[in-house]
Amino acid sequence: MTRMTVSLAVSLVAFFSVIFVAVRAQPGDADLYTFLLTDGCTMPCWQHIQPGITTVDEALALLRTNPWISSASAGGTPADTRIYWKWNETSSTFAQTMISGPPDSYIYARDGMVHYIRLTTRIHYGNVRLVMGAPETGSFQPSTPSTYNRLYFHTAGYFGGRVAFDTNLVCPAKPSQFWNDPVVIIYNDGSYNAYRAMPKYNLIPWIFETNCIS
Numbered sequence: 001m002t003r004m005t006v007s008l009a010v011s012l013v014a015f016f017s018v019i020f021v022a023v024r025a026q027p028g029d030a031d032l033y034t035f036l037l038t039d040g041c042t043m044p045c046w047q048h049i050q051p052g053i054t055t056v057d058e059a060l061a062l063l064r065t066n067p068w069i070s071s072a073s074a075g076g077t078p079a080d081t082r083i084y085w086k087w088n089e090t091s092s093t094f095a096q097t098m099i100s101g102p103p104d105s106y107i108y109a110r111d112g113m114v115h116y117i118r119l120t121t122r123i124h125y126g127n128v129r130l131v132m133g134a135p136e137t138g139s140f141q142p143s144t145p146s147t148y149n150r151l152y153f154h155t156a157g158y159f160g161g162r163v164a165f166d167t168n169l170v171c172p173a174k175p176s177q178f179w180n181d182p183v184v185i186i187y188n189d190g191s192y193n194a195y196r197a198m199p200k201y202n203l204i205p206w207i208f209e210t211n212c213i214s
Contacts, residue, residue, distance in 0.1 A: 044162040044187040052189030083107040117187040126179035137198040140206035161195035171212035
């Protein structure tokens with residue numbers, strides 16, 4: 001029992017210490033803060049676009065004047081609209097741009113109102129924690145298991161789940177893989193139950209009860 005306790009303690013120290021390794025390869029805190037949290041805008045908010053408040057026309061105008069974005073357009077129907085944009089070279093530190101296929105960052109709107117913003121990024125989860133602090137809510141859920149590996153979906157939620165950071169982890173994994181995993185950022189209007197109803201964030205039992213970290 002004592003040996004198990006010591007082993008767990010050592011693993012925890014390693015697990016949480018590796019968060020600082022990711023910082024060296026990532027953008028400055030000020031730039032990252034600006035990307036994640038917009039000054040003077042009540043969260044959830046990204047670049048002054050607020051789910052549940054900002055209209056499609058307003059979102060397009062904001063994107064087209066954003067220094068990180070070269071162009072933006074909307075498609076679909078008034079009841080089901082998606083807004084896409086192209087990052088320019090100044091955003092390459094943060095944004096993940098696909099070479100082919102549909103854009104994986106977009107804004108979803110219904111009846112002319114923004115409801116959901118999805119950003120696929122190159123930002124490591126460890127750096128998100130340094131800027132955002134400890135999550136309020138979250139989840140650690142398995143996908144369909146296979147014989148050889150297990151894919152887990154990890155979510156860290158803030159502002160009542162209206163801002164969330166999603167990562168994927170193939171278990172077993174090392175701590176560095178957890179902290180260095182790139183995040184998908186979700187800003188939503190609070191109507192998405194998957195994010196609104198998440199339990200209190202409790203990473204340690206989630207990780208070790210699943211034997212995910214090696």
